[in-house]
Amino acid sequence: MAKALVVYATRTGSTQKIGEIVAEGLRFSGHEVQVANVKDIKSEADLSGYEAYVFGSATYHGDMMQGMKTFLFLAEKADLVNKIGGSFGAFGWSGEAPERIYDTMKNIFQMDMVGGPLMLKSSQLGGGINMAQDYGREIAGKL
Numbered sequence: 001m002a003k004a005l006v007v008y009a010t011r012t013g014s015t016q017k018i019g020e021i022v023a024e025g026l027r028f029s030g031h032e033v034q035v036a037n038v039k040d041i042k043s044e045a046d047l048s049g050y051e052a053y054v055f056g057s058a059t060y061h062g063d064m065m066q067g068m069k070t071f072l073f074l075a076e077k078a079d080l081v082n083k084i085g086g087s088f089g090a091f092g093w094s095g096e097a098p099e100r101i102y103d104t105m106k107n108i109f110q111m112d113m114v115g116g117p118l119m120l121k122s123s124q125l126g127g128g129i130n131m132a133q134d135y136g137r138e139i140a141g142k143l
């Protein structure tokens with residue numbers, strides 16, 4: 001059994017919901033998962049002790065939320081090289097946030113990323129439950 005950390009930034013709760021379902025998928029695969037609001041991560045020490053990291057933000061005005069940007073600068077100091085990673089986010093039409101988070105985890109943190117970001121349209125959130133669980137399972141498959 002491995003440990004995974006899911007961190008989300010949300011305004012109206014959809015991205016939190018996705019993060020919790022991804023965590024469920026990981027738990028179904030037998031792993032221990034901590035889910036945290038980005039606001040509750042205070043230092044890079046809060047990121048130590050996990051084998052997989054899944055970061056998510058909703059997209060607003062073509063961008064990730066400010067809290068996730070600040071968090072990524074903190075995560076840069078946490079030495080996540082070769083750790084397993086994934087990203088996610090609720091979006092309406094363009095969904096830049098999960099893509100940019102994924103690219104940062106891959107190119108800057110040099111993490112071992114799953115196939116791509118998980119992007120769920122707010123209008124399809126109900127139907128996205130299976131996708132989010134499967135994303136958790138995909139991450140678990142690399143653990």
Ligand SMILES: Cc1cc2nc3c(=O)[nH]c(=O)nc-3n(C[C@H](O)[C@H](O)[C@H](O)COP(=O)(O)O)c2cc1C
Binds near residue numbers: 012015057060
């Ligand atoms: C003011 C505003 C701006 C938004 N800008 C974007 C955008 O640029 N691209 C996009 O894909 N979705 C955009 N959205 C849609 C949100 O990403 C979508 O509602 C999402 O589900 C919110 O997630 P949350 O509940 O985690 O905050 C915007 C929504 C609002 C209210």
